Amino acid sequence: MTALMRRDWVADPIEDYVQGIAARTARRETAATDAEIAALIAENRRIHEEDCVNLNPATNVMNPRAEAALASGLGSRPSLGYPGDKYEMGLEAIEKVEVIAAELAAEVFGARFAEIRVASGAMANLYAFMATTQPGDVIIAPPASIGGHITHHAPGAAGLYGLDIHPAPVDAAAYSVDVAKLREQALALRPKLITIGCSLNLFPHPIREIRAIADEVGAKVLFDAAHLSGPIAGRAWQQPLAEGAHLMTMSTYKSLGGPPSGLIVTNDAALAKRLDAIAYPGLTANFDAAKSAALALALLDWKEHGSAYAAKMAATAAALARHLAERGLPVHARERGFTTSHQLAIEAERFGGGQAASKKLRRANILACGIGLPLPEVEGDMNGLRFGTPEIVRWGMTEDDMPELAALIARALIGNEDETSVAADVTAFRQRFRKLHYVR
Structure with missing residues (x-):
């Protein structure tokens, strides 16, 4: 019998698969499971690299030196508080890594503030929602038909935070939002936040025009660069902060080629202050410092x-x-x-x-x-x-x-x-x- 109970809310074929693996694990000796984990790690590398x-x-795929940093021992050390005034002792090395990673992120993305502690792109979006809105506020976000990410909608972070989410009107030919219709929508709804940046981005987005609409109704603009972080870092794409986005979120393992993590950058000091408090003592009091080292090494690749x-x-x-x-x-x-x-x-x-x-x-x-x-x-x-x-x-x-x-x-x-x-x-x-x- 497995320790994991069967979930009646999950489709039967999926749960049959999960329960089969769980049952095999439950009845074996630890050495056999250890060997299987090693074999699965090797199999995964073969799938993706051969x-x-x-x-x-x-x-x-990561720079091997950045990948090695994830197993460097940094990640098991809690690191609460500001560099220079940590709660725990013995963090003199780790806190320097944090500052280096934040400085490199700010350099690469043309920002004055960088929040590196977030665990993922989805969490970065949640931080951004919390810094710019309150539960019940209206936001406008790209729909799935133009690659709008689930974290901006009801099943994801925006919905779980209690936001009133409205899909942006679509310009199908541009694979982006329809600016004229967006202005009409924003004037009617008076959103606190307008988001742009998708899971598929074929052509530049009208960031300047969206910012003008946001200013007209008193909203902030969030650019989700989860997929575009690499092209933005390499200056092969529009620069969202320079074109008017108040803040930019991203995951760091996609086109950026860094560790599994999130990142937020902004030039707005007031937003940076809010994000700082959300991170500590809020939602990432402790975080994986190893990913900060890996991110710093990945960002050095982008500088060169x-x-x-x-x-x-x-x-x-x-x-x-x-x-x-x-x-x-x-x-x-x-x-x-x-x-x-x-x-x-x-x-x-x-x-x-x-x-x-x-x-x-x-x-x-x-x-x-x-x-x-x-x-x-x-x-x-x-x-x-x-x-x-x-x-x-x-x-x-x-x-x-x-x-x-x-x-x-x-x-x-x-x-x-x-x-x-x-x-x-x-x-x-x-x-x-x-x-x-x-x-x-």
């Missing part, structure tokens, strides 16, 4: 290689989009040139939906995931499939490799052969790229 081409824009890395991500994404379209795949936003970012999207209705397509690709050793597009819905699934280039570019792929990769994707999605027969060719292609680029 067998598969990872086109999921929500992930990346950021411009080249970000530019290559965008160029490679554009090339992949073009070659996929040439092979007959329905790449979204053809009329606008597909993308100007490191991401691109496939219209997924013909494949049964984005998640259905991603599962098909997984059998071919290509990793991706679904996304929302401003198109008719696909019942029971997402209507889009998103790709991103951060990881493949860090492994050394360029525009010149995209015709071959596009051919493999096309074989898996629209070819007549079974996708598992494509997997060996994908792995052979992947194994040509063994060296990490844009790391010191």
Whole structure:
């Protein structure tokens, strides 16, 4: 019998899978479970670094030195309070790491204040909501049809905090918000916060125009840079703080290629003061100091290689989009040139939906995931499939490799052969790229 009770609110196939693993763990000796964990760690590295081409824009590979920092022993040391006046003793080294990481974050993102203690991008958004609103306040956020993240909506941090959430009107052609309709909505609703920045970003967002609307109604502007942190850091994308966002949140493990963590930057001292109090003594009294060291090392990579890395991500994404379209795949936003970012999207209705397509690709050793597009819905699934280039570019792929990769994707999605027969060719292609680029 397992210690974990079966959850009746979880779908049966999922819970059957979970209970099977739990039962195997419950009846084995500790040595056997220890060995399995070691084997699973090795298997995960093989999946991502040998067998598969990872086109999921929500992930990346870390600088090995930054990855090693996560196991350096820093993370088990609680670090309450300000550097220079810590509650616990013996933190002379850790507190210096904190300051270095914050300074580098401020430098890289053109900010005057940086909150590095947050555990994730979702938590960074919660901090931002708490710093700018009160429960019951109105906010306007991008809907899922243009990649609006769940943390900005009812099931996520915004809803759990008790905000009154309204989806922004959509400019489908721009894959962003409709500015004119947003102004009408804001004048009617008088929001305290307007958010922008999505889980798929194909073209620049109208940040200056949104800020003007926010000023008109007394709202703040939050830019969610979870996916765009790398292009922003490398100056290959618009600079949200310079264009009017009051604060910018992000996760640090996607295009930034850092540790699993969150980050908030701002130029607004009043907001920084609120965020500081939310972090300590509020929600992150203790935090993982090891991730601060890993983040600092990742940010040093951006100081040295950021411009080249970000530019290559965008160029490679554009090339992949073009070659996929040439092979007959329905790449979204053809009329606008597909993308100007490191991401691109496939219209997924013909494949049964984005998640259905991603599962098909997984059998071919290509990793991706679904996304929302401003198109008719696909019942029971997402209507889009998103790709991103951060990881493949860090492994050394360029525009010149995209015709071959596009051919493999096309074989898996629209070819007549079974996708598992494509997997060996994908792995052979992947194994040509063994060296990490844009790391010191």
